[in-house]
Amino acid sequence: MRAAAVCLWLLVLSGCAGIQSPLSPAGEQADALRSLFMLMMIVCGGVYLLVLAGLLWSILRARTCHQTGAGAGAGGDRRLDRGLYTAAGAIVVGLTVLIVGSFIADRALVAAREDDAMIVRVTGHQWWWRIEYRDPASGRWIETANELHLPLGRTARVELASGDVIHSFWVPNVSGKIDMIPGRRNIIDLTPRRLGWFRGQCTEFCGTQHAHMAFDVKVDSQPEFDAWLARQGSGAMAEKQDGHGATIFLRACGSCHTVRGTAATGRAGPDLTHFASRRSIAAGTLPMSRGGIQGWLAQPQALKPGTSMPAVPLLPADADAVATYLETLR
Structure with a gap:
């Protein structure tokens, strides 16, 4: 039983890190939001425990009064009033802390806008x-x-x-x-x-x-970013812009996609000038690979139903040539 509880706890904690987690901040804005979240958890957790403590106290008090047959009386009413005032004061303090924390987080989110x-x-x-x-x-x-x-x-x-x-x-x-x-x-x-x-x-x-x-x-x-941006500003780096794959691409895809430095100037779809330098295809749908490119060309609606990308009616040899050409666009 203890081992199962430990495994469950580790499974929960595994969601608090990784490349898509707000609890693993890698930026100033995310860090400010994580701090606000932790503050909210502390304050709300404290209020929750206070409510549970009040509920438990009321249950025990009612049971004691029932067993003794005694009423609350004036003293009990005063203790109840003090308890209510204390709870209300704690809630007000908690809300004030949250308001101040939210204000500080908001300032942190927009502080960089004065910079270059x-x-x-x-x-x-x-x-x-x-x-x-x-x-x-x-x-x-x-x-x-x-x-x-x-x-x-x-x-x-x-x-x-x-x-x-x-x-x-x-x-x-x-x-x-x-x-x-x-x-x-x-x-x-x-x-x-x-x-x-x-x-x-x-x-x-x-x-x-x-x-x-x-x-x-x-x-x-x-420096790495500057070098990357300079490469992105250049035209297509394909080895053979006049080869069979490039010719088929221009005929079948050039009206929808741009490849700078070529006659492909379409704007309906993504710019493919440095397509092969990316990690994925179709906005994270497929990893960048020869098979992924060929599958996307042949059956985009099967892989991503509803997408605006139509199936490209190509012979197998032509599809392979286009995939080979796209792999050179770095």
């Missing part, structure tokens, strides 16, 4: 993420998709929008969540304090594939 933040645009679509960075050299916008890179220790001010329905942006380890509303721009600040990979997720039900609307988040050192 890096601007990032994120637009939610059914069911993927368009992500844009401003090139510090040219001032133009560099577009990628479904993978957010952030520099360690520097605030990224993320401007959020929606291209269709209401979505919600959340990277639990780094910051809180905020809705993405059509026709409105919301802003959230992310200040990561730990290197590594994390996971973001849409947290507002936005259709049948809401659960498959995730994105990877990579926190890099500033």
